Amino acid sequence: QVQLVESGGGLVQAGGSLRVSCTASGRTMDLYTMGWFRQAPGKEREFVAAIRRIGIVTYYADSVKGRFTISRDNIKNAVYLQMDSLTPEDTAVYYCAASSLRAVVTPRTYDYWGQGTQVTVSS
Numbered sequence: 001q002v003q004l005v006e007s008g009g010g011l012v013q014a015g016g017s018l019r020v021s022c023t024a025s026g027r028t029m030d031l032y033t034m035g036w037f038r039q040a041p042g043k044e045r046e047f048v049a050a051i052r053r054i055g056i057v058t059y060y061a062d063s064v065k066g067r068f069t070i071s072r073d074n075i076k077n078a079v080y081l082q083m084d085s086l087t088p089e090d091t092a093v094y095y096c097a098a099s100s101l102r103a104v105v106t107p108r109t110y111d112y113w114g115q116g117t118q119v120t121v122s123s
Contacts, residue, residue: 001026001027001112002024002025002026002027002029002032002098002111002112003024003025003026003112004022004023004024004096004097004098004112004113004114005022005023005025005114005115006020006021006022006094006095006096006114006115006116006117007020007021007022007023007117008020008021008117009093009094009117009118009119010118010119010120011120011121011122012086012119012120012121012122013121013122014086014087014088014121014122014123015085015086015087016086016121017082017083017084017085017086018083018086018119019080019081019082019083020036020080020081020083020094020096020117020119021078021079021080021081022034022036022078022079022080022081022096022114023076023077023078024077024078024079024098025077028074028077029072029074029077029078029079029098030053030054030074031053031100032053032098032099032100032111032112033050033051033052033053033098033099033100033101033102033104034050034051034070034072034079034096034097034098034099035047035048035049035050035051035096035097035098035099035104035110036048036049036050036070036079036081036094036095036096036097037094037095037096037097037107038090038092038093038094038095038119039092039093039095039116040091040092040093043092045095045107046061047061047104047105047106047107048060048061048064048068048081048094049061049064049068049069049070049081050070050099050104050105051070051071051072051079053074055071055072055074058070059104059105063089064083064090067083067084067085067086068081068082068083068084069081069082069084070082079096081094081096083119086119086121087121088121088122088123089121090119090121091119091120091121092118092119093116093117093118093119094116094117094118094119095113095114095115095116096113096114097110097111097112097113097114098110098111098112099111
C-alpha cells in the first residue's frame with residue numbers, strides 16, 4: 001500500500017507560478033511511475049504529467065508542455081509539479097498517482113491516488 005498526500009495548491013493570478021508536491025508513505029515510491037492528473041468541475045480527470053521511476057524520462061500533456069515541469073526525489077519520497085505561466089484554464093483539483101504499469105496517460109492504470117489539492121488561477 002502507498003499513501004499519497006498532495007500539498008501546495010492555492011490561488012494564483014494568471015501568468016503566475018505554483019509548485020504542488022506529493023509525498024508518499026508506505027511502500028517506497030521508487031517502485032512506481034508517478035503521475036499528475038487534474039480534474040476541473042464538470043470535466044473528466046485528465047493526464048498532466050508523469051515521470052518514470054528513476055526520474056529521467058518524463059511525459060507531458062500537450063496543454064502544459066513547456067509550462068509545467070515534473071520532478072521527483074526518491075530519497076524524500078516526493079514528486080513535484082512546477083507550474084509556470086498559469087492560465088485560468090489550469091484551474092482544477094490536482095491529483096498525484098502511482099503506477100506499476102507502463103502506460104502513463106490513462107487514470108485506470110494507476111494503483112494509488114492522493115486526495116487532491118485545489119489550484120485556482122484568477123484572470
